Amino acid sequence: VTVDNPPGRTWTMQEVAAAAGVSATTVSHTISGKRHVNAETAARVRGVIAELEYVPNAQAVRLQSGRSRVIALAVPDIGHWYFGRIARGVEEAADARDYGLVVCSTVNADPRREKRYFNMLKNGAADGLVYTTSRSNSDIDELTRHARNSPLVLADEAIPTLPDLPSVSSTLAEGARAVGEHLANLGHRRAIVIAGYPGLNSTEERIAGFRTHFPNALTLFGDYEQESGARLISDLLANDVQFTCVFAHNDSMALGAIQRLREAGLRVPEDVSVVGFDDLDIASLVTPGLTTVRKDMVEIGRRAAGILLDRLEGIDRHPASVVLPTELIVRGTTAPAKT
Amino acid sequence: VTVDNPPGRTWTMQEVAAAAGVSATTVSHTISGKRHVNAETAARVRGVIAELEYVPNAQAVRLQSGRSRVIALAVPDIGHWYFGRIARGVEEAADARDYGLVVCSTVNADPRREKRYFNMLKNGAADGLVYTTSRSNSDIDELTRHARNSPLVLADEAIPTLPDLPSVSSTLAEGARAVGEHLANLGHRRAIVIAGYPGLNSTEERIAGFRTHFPNALTLFGDYEQESGARLISDLLANDVQFTCVFAHNDSMALGAIQRLREAGLRVPEDVSVVGFDDLDIASLVTPGLTTVRKDMVEIGRRAAGILLDRLEGIDRHPASVVLPTELIVRGTTAPAKT
DNA sequence: CTGTTAGCGCTTTCAG
DNA sequence: CTGAAAGCGCTAACAG
Numbered sequence: 001v002t003v004d005n006p007p008g009r010t011w012t013m014q015e016v017a018a019a020a021g022v023s024a025t026t027v028s029h030t031i032s033g034k035r036h037v038n039a040e041t042a043a044r045v046r047g048v049i050a051e052l053e054y055v056p057n058a059q060a061v062r063l064q065s066g067r068s069r070v071i072a073l074a075v076p077d078i079g080h081w082y083f084g085r086i087a088r089g090v091e092e093a094a095d096a097r098d099y100g101l102v103v104c105s106t107v108n109a110d111p112r113r114e115k116r117y118f119n120m121l122k123n124g125a126a127d128g129l130v131y132t133t134s135r136s137n138s139d140i141d142e143l144t145r146h147a148r149n150s151p152l153v154l155a156d157e158a159i160p161t162l163p164d165l166p167s168v169s170s171t172l173a174e175g176a177r178a179v180g181e182h183l184a185n186l187g188h189r190r191a192i193v194i195a196g197y198p199g200l201n202s203t204e205e206r207i208a209g210f211r212t213h214f215p216n217a218l219t220l221f222g223d224y225e226q227e228s229g230a231r232l233i234s235d236l237l238a239n240d241v242q243f244t245c246v247f248a249h250n251d252s253m254a255l256g257a258i259q260r261l262r263e264a265g266l267r268v269p270e271d272v273s274v275v276g277f278d279d280l281d282i283a284s285l286v287t288p289g290l291t292t293v294r295k296d297m298v299e300i301g302r303r304a305a306g307i308l309l310d311r312l313e314g315i316d317r318h319p320a321s322v323v324l325p326t327e328l329i330v331r332g333t334t335a336p337a338k339t
Numbered sequence: 340v341t342v343d344n345p346p347g348r349t350w351t352m353q354e355v356a357a358a359a360g361v362s363a364t365t366v367s368h369t370i371s372g373k374r375h376v377n378a379e380t381a382a383r384v385r386g387v388i389a390e391l392e393y394v395p396n397a398q399a400v401r402l403q404s405g406r407s408r409v410i411a412l413a414v415p416d417i418g419h420w421y422f423g424r425i426a427r428g429v430e431e432a433a434d435a436r437d438y439g440l441v442v443c444s445t446v447n448a449d450p451r452r453e454k455r456y457f458n459m460l461k462n463g464a465a466d467g468l469v470y471t472t473s474r475s476n477s478d479i480d481e482l483t484r485h486a487r488n489s490p491l492v493l494a495d496e497a498i499p500t501l502p503d504l505p506s507v508s509s510t511l512a513e514g515a516r517a518v519g520e521h522l523a524n525l526g527h528r529r530a531i532v533i534a535g536y537p538g539l540n541s542t543e544e545r546i547a548g549f550r551t552h553f554p555n556a557l558t559l560f561g562d563y564e565q566e567s568g569a570r571l572i573s574d575l576l577a578n579d580v581q582f583t584c585v586f587a588h589n590d591s592m593a594l595g596a597i598q599r600l601r602e603a604g605l606r607v608p609e610d611v612s613v614v615g616f617d618d619l620d621i622a623s624l625v626t627p628g629l630t631t632v633r634k635d636m637v638e639i640g641r642r643a644a645g646i647l648l649d650r651l652e653g654i655d656r657h658p659a660s661v662v663l664p665t666e667l668i669v670r671g672t673t674a675p676a677k678t
Numbered sequence: 679c680t681g682t683t684a685g686c687g688c689t690t691t692c693a694g
Numbered sequence: 695c696t697g698a699a700a701g702c703g704c705t706a707a708c709a710g
Contacts, residue, residue, distance in 0.1 A: 351703060351704085352703065352704065352705095353703080363703090367704070367706090368705095371705085395703080395704070396704070398702085398704090399702075399705090400704060401704095402702090403703080404705075
């Protein structure tokens with residue numbers, strides 16, 4: 001069967017059926033394989049489909065099936081390298097299982113935006129949500145209210161008060177402990193911690209982990225941006241606080257700290273050792289390389305999406321929550337303490 | 340009207356209508372405002388909607404309207420900082436106009452993936468596409484074949500042979516020229532160019548721009564990764580090639596070059612000046628700060644999405660294509676040439 | 679100002 | 695092995 005197929009024309013299943021001399025039902029079944037179709041008939045139908053470059057209308061399929069085969073990802077900022085890595089993993093996992101991915105930035109917890117991705121679940125635009133909290137856990141109430149309906153998986157930041165919520169996180173305490181051990185072994189005794197957002201589990205865990213070796217580490221809170229690392233160092237120097245090492249809760253703040261230390265005439269690592277967290281690309285791009293703790297962000301995204309998709313497909317997986325390992329990466333910004 | 344609303348239950352417009360004692364049509368119109376509804380009736384309907392937390396089913400709306408209010412973004416890797424910035428801009432623009440964003444990574448030009456996002460346009464899962472080429476323009480044939488049907492806008496990399504295709508790019512030649520001027524003014528005479536993928540317009544433009552001041556610059560091709568910058572510098576040093584400055588086509592390769600130069604005992608910028616391109620976050624995070632050319636990636640994404648959405652909404656905008664300015668950012672990796 | 683009816687394009691009983 | 699018909703949840707003629 002040969003038919004005219006102007007570019008840009010889209011066809012309905014009815015039209016395909018007509019061209020092949022069968023019913024839409026048969027076309028549907030040759031595509032889905034959900035019931036047997038005579039070999040010759042099937043071949044003819046497939047021929048027409050190829051000829052017309054027919055693709056079933058997504059909305060009709062979704063309306064009929066009640067599922068969209070799309071998952072949503074909510075992150076504070078898709079343009080941030082940190083969250084970009086998570087997104088990468090989520091996208092990989094989704095694509096591998098033939099799901100689409102829609103992305104929602106949750107900038108500044110803008111309530112309009114929040115509404116938007118909750119609605120995506122409610123109105124069926126997405127079948128489930130991978131959620132990454134930004135600075136606070138405040139949105140979690142609403143989150144769980146909706147979680148009862150649509151599958152929800154937390155990526156990166158677990159919430160201890162909600163153990164039922166599946167999540168993928170990392171052994172942050174362990175990573176921070178390894179940092180403390182490393183610095184202690186190098187002979188350091190006075191440490192500064194430039195921590196993340198106070199109150200978040202991720203922050204508390206790392207503070208606690210580090211304290212196993214530095215129980216009295218002076219702990220200041222930054223906002224994960226380079227500038228805050230620099231500013232906190234300025235304050236310390238201005239007040240003649242003595243320290244020989246700095247542990248920042250991410251690489252950006254660590255680099256900000258290094259910048260300010262150098263401006264003050266201090267050498268890194270000869271005078272002050274600095275350790276970051278995350279091991280994003282920057283850590284190995286700078287000279288000397290930044291000593292840091294590797295967290296596999298892509299894998300976090302991949303696993304979170306994996307759990308979500310398992311739920312969607314009715315695969316019961318125990319335990320739902322996963323804690324991925326971290327690894328201390330020693331590069332050039334740590335050295336023995338000056339004696 | 341008060342109704343029981345178990346959490347997780349979703350309602351149809353029919354049910355809302357019944358609860359409010361009106362027809363679905365009236366509910367539809369009180370929501371859309373497309374025809375007048377008696378104030379009291381409308382209030383009652385809105386009451387029920389609020390009570391039941393009713394949200395119209397997305398698939399039904401889309402099937403009926405023939406539009407999805409979703410745009411797609413195709414990038415080589417959503418987890419890469421460079422493309423992440425574009426995605427951020429696209430997301431912003433889409434969200435501002437109440438469109439969803441679905442993301443497709445085009446890793447290695449995997450044909451299965453390509454098929455996938457073309458289908459998204461054809462089957463109506465997305466209304467249009469923002470496309471960012473990776474290394475070659477090979478996929479463009481198919482791209483344009485489909486572009487006749489669904490709106491398509493190129494972000495970052497324009498294709499000169501297809502001037503009809505709307506695109507958002509940057510004044511790369513101008514940026515590269517400014518780099519050349521800056522280095523020439525510092526007294527440099529022998530320059531190395533670590534270029535991007537050969538054959539791409541973006542690469543050729545920058546090579547040409549730089550040549551206005553360094554007509555004989557030795558030009559080598561990298562792959563935009565740090566490692567290639569380092570490797571090419573190794574090769575040059577091993578062959579005793581003389582040069583006093585390096586212009587890399589992105590910041591990663593510039594940092595790779597710096598790394599290797601320092602390993603070879605050369606100081607940056609005292610012995611060799613290095614310039615990058617893009618001005619991503621890293622450029623200001625390193626010490627000394629990297630001299631580079633700023634390209635506003637977020638704006639590129641924003642504008643590309645803007646053009647796409649204008650088309651989708653029937654807003655005719657001339658000219659469709661946009662070329663955004665670049666700006667030389669002088670930081671600490673460039674200095675006068677040694678005499 | 680409001681309701682009835684048809685239909686978007688598909689899948690799925692149900693009936694041959 | 696195949697088809698007719700109903701219906702997913704909504705919007706838009708068309709009629710009052």
